[in-house]
Amino acid sequence: MLTRSISLALLLWGIILCGPIQAAGLELPEPLPLLQPPPAxxxxxxxxxxxxxxxSGDGTMSCAVCHDPQRGYADGRALSGAYPTTRHWRHTQSLINVAYLDVFLWDGRSTSLEEQAEGPIHSxxxxxxxxxxxVEKLRETPGYPELFHAAYQSETTRQTISAALADFQRSLIVRDTxxxxxxxxxxxxxxxxxRRGLELFYGKAACSRCHSGPLLSxxxxxxxxxxxxxxxxxxxQRRAARNFFLVQVGLERGERDPGRYAVTRDPADQGAFRTPPLRQVxxxxxxxxxxxxxTLEEVIAFYNRGGGSDPDKSPLLRPLELTAEEKSALLAFLHSLTGTVPVVRPPALP
Structure with missing residues (x-):
């Protein structure tokens, strides 16, 4: 107990002196930096x-259907919602703090928020x-042309539509955890x-090998x-959606999600997916x-086993041999990554 108390004392002293902590064998990131918000x-x-x-094509879908502000800008479902009569084949990610990301979607095929915003609309x-x-629908909707001119000094175009959606997403910041x-x-x-969970996250559990930096990704x-x-x-229907995607990107139909491989064609990327940020996890x-x-308990148990059994699994994963107390502490740390989600309500529309 005395040794642990000394370790925590050194850790806290490192926070006070160093900003990013380099004490007790740990290197922790800076807090998320402030960003310049887009114009209101x-x-x-x-x-x-x-x-x-x-x-949406039939007027039933909006971005908020799958990125619900009441659910941390995700949707709470295992697999995403989809256009009526179809079904999706991947899980919806949260939009919290996407302003800090460099690549988007599970396979990273979008490199900007503007590019990402277009994908779901025409999918x-x-x-x-x-x-x-x-574009033509919004140009003929009274009120929207004036709003586009005021915001972008431009007519309604594909570019200004995706820019507006991207700028809204850039406002979804949580940095008060x-x-x-x-x-x-x-x-x-x-x-x-x-605090004990933090030590495990950056130490024995080695979560920070992939969940690193201010975003924890x-x-x-x-x-x-x-x-x-x-x-x-x-x-x-889910299989059809995935096979449609595979054929569209030039791959053969298959029984597994290729992940990043669909973008790079690098065999090392087979079944690889972008490390999700852990804010609001x-x-x-x-x-x-x-x-x-x-649940997070299932996630911790999964990594404690050393991940899954895919033959292409990353060599970074190994059994962790966490005790029940250590798993509980790690869970407590993951809960400390919850902050105040921006309150956004459906607006009056033109």
């Missing part, structure tokens, strides 16, 4: 588009609306269990051995690219 009129226009179901199994048709306060020097921001791609789910393997269950793990 652009954020507001993006908010309208985000909630507007006219962005046959998401919103199913041709982008050029959307207990972990951020702890990094900034508040030694009381974390409970004793969460290295923004790289790793195969953790997550297996295919029975729901995906047995559902013809306790409120955005389920987990993994296919939603196959329902």
């Amino acid at each position: 009129e652009r954020v507001e226009l993006g908010r309208m588009l985000f909630f507007d179901r006219r962005l 046959s199994f998401e919103m199913n609306l041709h982008l050029d048709f959307l 207990p972990f951020d306060a702890f990094l900034a020097g508040d030694s009381d921001a974390l409970s004793s269990d969460a 290295d923004q790289k791609f790793h195969n953790t051995g997550v297996g295919e789910t029975e729901e995906l393997l047995s559902d013809p 306790a409120e955005t269950a389920p987990y993994m690219h296919n939603g196959s793990l329902a």
